[in-house]
Structures are given as C-alpha cells and as structure tokens.
Amino acid sequence: MNPGILTVYRWELHKLRFQKRTYLGLGAAAIVPILFAIAVSVRNGHPNEVAFGRYIHQTGLAIPLVILLFGAVWMFPLITALVAGDIVASEDHNGTLKTILTRSLERGQIFGGKVLAAVTYAVVAILLNGAVAVAAGSLVSGFKPLTTLSGTKVSAPSALGLIGASLLVYLLPILALACIGLLLSTITRNSAAAVVGTLMFSLMMQLIGVLPGLGGTRPYLLSSQFDAWEGLLRQPVDWAPIGHAAWVCPLYALPALAAGYLVFLRRDVAGG
Amino acid sequence: MTAAAPLEIRGLTKVYGDIVAVDDVDLTVAEGNVYGYLGPNGAGKTTSLRMMLGLIRPTAGSVQLFGRDPQLGVRALEGVAGFVEEPRFYPYLSGRRNLELLAAFDGGGAAARIDEVLSVVELSDRAADKVRGYSHGMRQRLGIAAALVRGPRLLLLDEPTTGLDPAGMRDMRALIRRLAGGGMTVVLSSHLLGEVEELCDRVAIIRTGSVVYEGTIAELKRTATGAYRLRTTDDDRALEVCRAQPGIVDPRRSAGAIHFNAGEAAVAALSAALVEAAAAPVELTPQAASLETLFFRLTEGQDGAAAPEPVEVA
Ligand SMILES: Nc1ncnc2c1ncn2[C@@H]1O[C@H](COP(=O)(O)OP(=O)(O)OP(=O)(O)O)[C@@H](O)[C@H]1O
Ligand SMILES: [Mg+2]
Numbered sequence: 001m002n003p004g005i006l007t008v009y010r011w012e013l014h015k016l017r018f019q020k021r022t023y024l025g026l027g028a029a030a031i032v033p034i035l036f037a038i039a040v041s042v043r044n045g046h047p048n049e050v051a052f053g054r055y056i057h058q059t060g061l062a063i064p065l066v067i068l069l070f071g072a073v074w075m076f077p078l079i080t081a082l083v084a085g086d087i088v089a090s091e092d093h094n095g096t097l098k099t100i101l102t103r104s105l106e107r108g109q110i111f112g113g114k115v116l117a118a119v120t121y122a123v124v125a126i127l128l129n130g131a132v133a134v135a136a137g138s139l140v141s142g143f144k145p146l147t148t149l150s151g152t153k154v155s156a157p158s159a160l161g162l163i164g165a166s167l168l169v170y171l172l173p174i175l176a177l178a179c180i181g182l183l184l185s186t187i188t189r190n191s192a193a194a195v196v197g198t199l200m201f202s203l204m205m206q207l208i209g210v211l212p213g214l215g216g217t218r219p220y221l222l223s224s225q226f227d228a229w230e231g232l233l234r235q236p237v238d239w240a241p242i243g244h245a246a247w248v249c250p251l252y253a254l255p256a257l258a259a260g261y262l263v264f265l266r267r268d269v270a271g272g
Numbered sequence: 273m274t275a276a277a278p279l280e281i282r283g284l285t286k287v288y289g290d291i292v293a294v295d296d297v298d299l300t301v302a303e304g305n306v307y308g309y310l311g312p313n314g315a316g317k318t319t320s321l322r323m324m325l326g327l328i329r330p331t332a333g334s335v336q337l338f339g340r341d342p343q344l345g346v347r348a349l350e351g352v353a354g355f356v357e358e359p360r361f362y363p364y365l366s367g368r369r370n371l372e373l374l375a376a377f378d379g380g381g382a383a384a385r386i387d388e389v390l391s392v393v394e395l396s397d398r399a400a401d402k403v404r405g406y407s408h409g410m411r412q413r414l415g416i417a418a419a420l421v422r423g424p425r426l427l428l429l430d431e432p433t434t435g436l437d438p439a440g441m442r443d444m445r446a447l448i449r450r451l452a453g454g455g456m457t458v459v460l461s462s463h464l465l466g467e468v469e470e471l472c473d474r475v476a477i478i479r480t481g482s483v484v485y486e487g488t489i490a491e492l493k494r495t496a497t498g499a500y501r502l503r504t505t506d507d508d509r510a511l512e513v514c515r516a517q518p519g520i521v522d523p524r525r526s527a528g529a530i531h532f533n534a535g536e537a538a539v540a541a542l543s544a545a546l547v548e549a550a551a552a553p554v555e556l557t558p559q560a561a562s563l564e565t566l567f568f569r570l571t572e573g574q575d576g577a578a579a580p581e582p583v584e585v586a
Binding site: 104 | 319322325326327328329345346349350353354355356358359360361362363364365373374376377378379380418422
C-alpha cells in the first residue's frame with residue numbers, strides 16, 4: 001500500500017493517544033459539564049443573565065446549551081488550541097520533522113494528515129462535551145421538554161435533536177480556530193506560543209466586538225459565530241446566522257490553512 | 273545511458289546571513305563507494321547533508337540523488353535514507369512503534385523489515401521500551417535502524433559515531449563496513465580522520481564550507497608529508513644523503529637524531545639510498561601521523577581563519 005495523507009492521519013491519531021494534552025483537553029470537555037451539573041443539583045440559583053440559564057432546573061437539556069454559551073469565551077477555544085497549536089510545533093520540539101520528512105511522504109501530505117487529526121480531536125471534544133452535558137444534565141434536572149428562545153416548548157427528543165444540530169453549527173467557528181492554531185503552530189514552531197496565541201486571537205475577537213464604535217464589525221468576527229446555533233433554538237428556526245457563519249468561518253479558516261500549508265512546504269528544517 | 277550516480281552535487285551553496293555554511297561544493301559519489309565527508313566542527317557537514325536530504329533549500333547549486341532532485345519532491349529519496357545530527361524520535365512511543373510509523377510512511381515492504389533491522393542494530397530486546405528512556409547510543413542505533421528499514425541503496429549518515437563509547441564506535445563502524453560490503457553506497461560525515469581512513473574509499477575534506485581535498489585516501493596519503501625521526505649507523509653521512517635526496521624537506525640534527533619532513537614515497541626512496549650509502553637506518557619513525565598533519569594543514573589554513581577545535585583521532 002502506498003502511504004498517503006490517511007497514513008499520516010492514522011498515525012497522528014495514534015500519537016495523540018499517547019500525549020497528555022489530548023487527555024487534558026478531552027478530560028476538561030467531559031468534566032466541566034459534570035461539575036456544572038453537580039453545582040446545579042446542590043444550588044438553587046441560576047445564571048439569569050444568560051439564555052437558557054433560568055431553565056437549568058426545569059430540564060437537563062438546558063445545561064449543554066448554557067455550557068456552549070459559557071464555553072465560547074475561552075474554554076472551547078483553549079481545548080481546541082491545545083492540540084491544534086501543538087500538532088506541528090511538537091515535531092519541532094521533538095526534532096522529528098527531519099525524521100518524518102525524509103521518508104516517502106510529501107510535506108503537503110504530512111500537513112494534511114495533521115489538519116485532519118486536529119479537526120478530528122476538536123470534533124470529538126465538542127461532541128463528547130455535548131454528550132456528557134446531556135447525560136449529566138438529564139440526571140440532575142431530568143430529560144424534559146425545553147423552552148426555546150421564542151418561548152415555545154419543544155419535546156425532549158426534539159430538543160435533543162436540536163442540541164445535536166447546535167453542536168455541529170458550533171463546530172464551524174471551532175474548526176476555524178483550529179486552523180488558526182495550526183497556522184500559529186507552523187509559524188511559531190513553539191507549542192506554548194501557538195496555544196496562547198490562538199487563545200489571544202479568540203479573546204481579541206471578543207474584545208473588538210465590544211469596543212465602542214466597532215460594533216459594525218461584529219457580524220464578521222469569529223467570536224460572533226459562536227452564537228450562530230441559537231438560530232436553531234427559535235421557532236421557526238432562524239437560518240440567517242447559521243448561513244452567515246457558514247461563510248464567515250471559512251473566511252478565517254481557509255486563508256489560515258493555506259498560509260500554514262505554504263509555510264510548512266517551504267520552510268527549512270534545520271532544527272533538531 | 274549509464275545509470276545516474278547515487279549522489280551528484282554541483283555548486284552547492286548555503287548562506288545563512290553573513291555565514292557561508294556551504295560554499296560551492298561539487299562532488300560525485302559512485303555506486304558502492306563509502307565516501308567520507310570530513311571536516312572540523314562548523315565546516316558545513318550537517319548543512320550539506322540537510323540539503324542532500326531535501327530538508328533545507330540550497331541558496332545555489334543542486335543535489336541529485338540517483339538523478340533526482342530532492343527539492344522537487346520526496347520521490348528523489350526513493351532508495352535513500354539517513355539522518356543528520358542526532359536521530360530524533362517520538363519519545364512517548366516505543367522504539368518499535370517509531371519504526372512502525374516510519375515504515376508506514378515509507379510504504380512498500382518497509383514494515384516487513386522491522387524485526388530484521390532491530391536485530392541488526394541489536395535493539396530487539398529494548399524495542400518495546402519508550403524512546404524517552406533510550407541512551408544516546410541506543411538512539412543512534414535506532415537511527416540506523418530507521419534508515420535501514422527503508423531498504424536504501426544510498427545511506428547518508430551524519431557523524432554516526434559521535435557520542436558513542438569506544439565499543440559503540442567499533443560496533444557502528446563494523447556495521448557500516450558490513451552494509452558497504454553488501455553493496456550499499458554510504459556517505460558518512462565525520463570529524464575523525466581515523467574513522468574516515470578506516471572506513472572510506474574516497475574522501476572530501478571540507479573547511480568553512482569549501483572542499484579543500486577530494487580524492488582517494490591512498491592519493492591523500494601519497495601527497496601527505498609528515499615529520500620523521502631518523503637514526504642510522506652513521507648519522508653524519510646520513511645527513512648528507514638526506515640533503516641530497518629529493519623530497520626530503522628541512523633535514524636537521526637535534527636530540528641525537530636526524531629530523532626531516534617528507535612524503536611516504538620520498539621516505540621509502542631515502543631508506544634505500546641510506547643502505548646504499550652504508551648508513552643503514554636503525555630507527556626511522558614518523559613523528560606525527562602524516563595524514564593528521566595534512567588534515568590540520570588543510571582544515572586550519574593560514575588565511576586568518578580561527579583555528580578549529582582540536583581534532584580527535586580515534
Ligand atoms: N540554521 C542555521 N542558521 C544559521 N547558521 C547556521 C545554521 N545551521 C548551520 N549554521 C552555520 O553554518 C555553519 C556550518 O554548520 P554545520 O552544522 O553544517 O557544521 P558541521 O560541519 O556539521 O559541524 P559539527 O561538526 O559541529 O557538526 C556553522 O557556522 C553554523 O553556525
Ligand atoms: Mg554537524
């Protein structure tokens with residue numbers, strides 16, 4: 001069998017299984033909803049200022065949605081960056097680029113395999129988070145109908161479907177951030193710098209959005225796309241923000257990927 | 273059409289800012305050669321090998337591996353393997369897993385060779401351990417294993433014995449000789465003259481990026497002049513013979529013996545002349561390995577370049 005991008009992908013996943021940061025990220029994605037559910041079960045208060053906050057005692061299905069809203073600030077960007085920011089830089093750190101680039105795979109194939117692996121990890125982290133949040137939430141507040149943003153109620157099974165769809169929409173900005181992480185990982189050649197850089201990028205987007213006079217940029221900021229899924233939780237469904245995110249996110253992702261790819265293709269491998 | 277040489281380098285140059293790390297290097301390595309790439313620290317050996325393996329872009333010039341340019345794609349590395357500086361692996365994977373990964377990246381029948389190469393480098397019983405816990409010598413051997421797994425016809429090794437203990441060096445050299453004996457072409461960089469002399473048929477000596485000698489070791493030895501010490505049954509006479517003999521440089525008496533500089537051929541002729549002149553040599557000994565003297569002269573030079581660190585001779 002000729003080696004190709006899937007060979008790299010398979011081995012990147014294998015390597016992720018042996019790295020602490022993988023478990024750190026996935027662990028955080030799983031533990032946060034559990035802690036949140038425990039807090040909900042022992043306290044009577046609820047976060048009023050955030051959508052779905054006041055329903056967390058009525059139905060466990062509100063809990064994954066509240067976590068999506070909170071997580072957009074830094075938790076999910078950090079979890080995503082943890083692997084995306086490391087996946088190229090760790091080769092620099094280990095000095096292994098020279099080892100793998102002198103085999104039978106083109107640099108582009110190596111980069112492609114890494115992109116797929118970073119994306120896979122981000123998808124797994126978000127879906128794991130959603131699944132744990134639904135399970136933990138249902139345990140403490142029950143698997144009950146959910147009140148939508150339009151004030152109407154949907155049955156628990158339909159709400160579950162909407163949560164699944166919301167997670168997928170949420171992946172749009174998450175994957176764009178993963179691409180930014182990959183770019184920084186390739187350019188900085190330093191894992192910590194790339195992880196922090198990705199997080200800073202994400203926070204800066206949020207900052208720009210709240211700066212006076214820059215409100216007009218809001219719809220085009222990556223941070224705003226983290227709210228696009230809310231359209232699904234209206235009745236009738238508001239597809240506009242989702243359609244918007246579907247083209248704004250690639251506007252961040254694709255140039256970052258292309259730049260990372262070109263840098264990786266052309267760079268001198270002199271370290272290690 | 274004759275088959276392309278395993279390695280052909282033309283005008284190879286790499287500039288880093290003000291430093292010309294590799295300066296217009298030309299060389300051709302023929303099939304089956306064990307080729308020494310000899311130079312002191314900082315001479316540009318690693319940088320040259322990096323360009324040969326396609327890891328960095330030459331500023332100018334070209335490398336051809338079996339007629340293919342590694343800059344144009346990884347296909348040029350077909351049949352070529354090696355490493356630069358210390359071989360590096362994923363520390364959190366076992367030695368065997370690392371080889372499995374690399375074999376998967378090689379494709380072909382590489383994976384089937386893993387057991388064999390592990391036993392060739394005598395790592396079979398440590399293959400299940402994580403590379404994190406490997407000693408330098410074990411990593412070096414795993415590096416050779418990783419290269420051999422590709423089933424190469426051309427092996428590019430950057431100072432493969434550096435940092436090994438004497439037994440490790442001996443084993444590594446024996447292995448390289450064995451591989452070369454099996455018909456593999458080997459390019460080996462080294463800062464150890466003795467090592468190159470022991471292993472290689474041809475050598476390029478480089479100094480601050482430029483080739484200062486290229487040819488066989490035997491030719492190099494012929495041109496080498498070393499210091500000699502001579503005692504004979506009649507030293508007065510012998511001194512006269514020395515002065516008359518071509519190729520004997522600066523004969524003089526000191527410390528109860530005659531000292532001079534000469535090449536090997538001239539020394540051979542001298543001893544015949546001495547016997548003829550009835551001043552039979554009682555002692556005729558080289559004072560410094562003549563090759564070594566030559567190596568220092570070639571690599572230290574007179575043009576104000578900082579003297580490189582002393583060359584170890586194994
Ligand atoms: N990435 C780099 N950036 C800047 N200068 C470099 C780089 N790599 C090598 N050099 C310079 O190029 C010159 C040759 O270095 P190189 O590593 O090729 O020498 P070497 O012959 O392998 O030495 P050693 O025996 O110490 O391994 C040195 O002056 C070095 O400082
Ligand atoms: Mg070197």
